Amino acid sequence: NAGVTQTPKFRVLKTGQSMTLLCAQDMNHEYMYWYRQDPGMGLRLIHYSVGEGTTAKGEVPDGYNVSRLKKQNFLLGLESAAPSQTSVYFCASSYSPVDTSLHNEQFFGPGTRLTVL
């Protein structure tokens, strides 16, 4: 099992460009999440999905869009990149919701380091 994979690992964009980050998981998890992590800070939730075809906003959704057309994939889009979106982006998945006692741990991908100039 590959677990959670993210594509690409690194990317440099110019202000105004668009891009899509791809997350894939092979654990048959219902729940998937996109976070961003800035230097010296914890992770902040951008968007999440509780199942195929459903998405919802997290803490910092502005400037991002997501889609979950297939259960195993969760895409994060930046329509018009801004320097404030320079960050490391982590995708995660879990079998159960965060507030259940069993199997609620989130499995994280290796991250995508994005720089917007």
Added chain:
Amino acid sequence: GQSLEQPSEVTAVEGAIVQINCTYQTSGFYGLSWYQQHDGGAPTFLSYNALDGLEETGRFSSFLSRSDSYGYLLLQELQMKDSASYFCAVIRPMDTGRRALTFGSGTRLQVQP
């Protein structure tokens, strides 16, 4: 609003015990999780406390007191490989009604020989 407080850095020696505290203030609370992250790596799950008390998993233990809005992660028999950042995360309701993790800023643990 939401806030989580944890020390920014902790230093300890190999073989020792270290405690990383986390205090939180949140509207709605369903549990506290801990994650470990090595430099340049992905966060990995360590523990989850929904109820008051101590949860033990090998050398790591996590404690929660809901009445004090406080928890801690206890690492015993420290090893060099434990040098990493440790994040507490509260489980709280979002505007959508669903529940999600809100992470603290992390505690960087340095284990010295």
